[in-house]
């Protein structure tokens with residue numbers, strides 16, 4: 001009998017093909033019940049930096065999932081990040097604002113999502129200092145709207161459902177010279193950004209504890225890699241070095257960040273989404289602490305080599321400026337729980353990741369030009385509005 005005439009047989013063949021091409025198929029094999037039930041997954045903020053890596057991973061790795069990417073396309077959202085997958089049958093883009101509760105509820109009712117991976121947020125600390133209110137709307141109200149919509153459509157039938165909230169290590173505040181953030185560290189946010197993320201984390205935990213909503217939260221350290229908007233340290237400085245512009249170092253450059261390769265974060269999200277325990281928090285970090293000024297000097301050296309400049313040339317661009325208000329001194333994440341309980345580990349050495357990242361920005365000058373000039377908005381209009 002032809003496959004087309006037998007839907008069960010075609011599903012079986014589709015699944016075998018899916019399993020064959022999926023390298024980490026163990027997750028499915030260990031818990032096929034989740035696989036059978038979790039069909040339509042909402043990823044919010046999928047046009048942003050980390051979101052676009054998560055969308056890529058899920059769309060390519062799980063052909064049997066329908067991935068719906070909901071994004072407002074703020075300055076940080078860019079559909080060019082997803083060009084290679086935009087026509088795949090298991091991917092759909094929806095433009096929308098998580099702050100619009102009616103719109104979100106309607107979308108949840110229409111799509112009947114089985115899972116939510118929530119990344120949409122305002123994310124830049126400096127912007128949160130100049131405009132804190134926007135962070136409250138998107139990060140707090142937006143998250144509560146999603147929780148309400150999930151609670152509404154799941155109506156206490158929570159089996160096989162999951163709400164996964166992506167958060168930051170910045171909720172823990174700042175460390176001195178020693179120590180690390182664990183899942184037990186108390187929240188002590190200092191910037192409006194981290195305060196808004198802390199608040200949203202609390203709401204997710206509250207919906208779990210009060211309503212039994214099946215939810216999980218992860219708190220990750222600073223990410224780096226391709227598709228990051230050039231307002232954050234690493235892409236901003238790559239861009240400035242290339243264009244011989246000053247490198248504005250806040251204070252004395254002594255603040256320490258723990259850098260993680262964005263694709264390692266996306267892999268952690270995949271593992272936590274499928275294997276994490278409801279009600280739990282998982283810390284994700286690179287065990288890779290760098291003082292800002294050391295990282296900046298390392299970037300300058302690599303860029304000198306790649307741009308054929310005399311060694312030491314780009315360092316001359318370093319300009320110390322007034323410190324960021326409320327600037328957290330040091331972040332360091334202890335990810336032992338995730339490593340031991342769920343078997344995740346970072347895959348890339350920082351030196352290799354930094355080289356790869358610099359290469360990507362140098363090879364994707366047009367992407368960098370478009371995001372800095374705002375031209376990528378035209379792409380969206382041509383792709384969706386004018387059609």
Ligand code: NAD
Nearest residue numbers: 045047048049050072073074076077097098120121222223
């Ligand atoms: P980003 O700023 O690059 O992207 C955010 C995305 O959210 C954009 O595509 C934007 O258009 C979308 N968005 C913003 N407001 C929205 C709204 N109201 N409705 C719908 N979509 C909206 O952010 P990122 O760096 O990719 O961070 C993603 C998530 O990961 C955030 O929740 C952030 O707090 C968290 N996080 C980031 C880092 C990091 O180093 N970048 C580290 C830990 C955790």
Ligand code: TYD
Nearest residue numbers: 125222231232233234248249250255257292
């Ligand atoms: P950033 O990339 O904004 O991430 P976060 O503040 O969320 O950690 O900044 C990383 C570090 O680099 C932080 O200590 C602030 C510092 N920084 C500068 O010194 N100059 C800059 O222009 C920027 C954007 C950041």
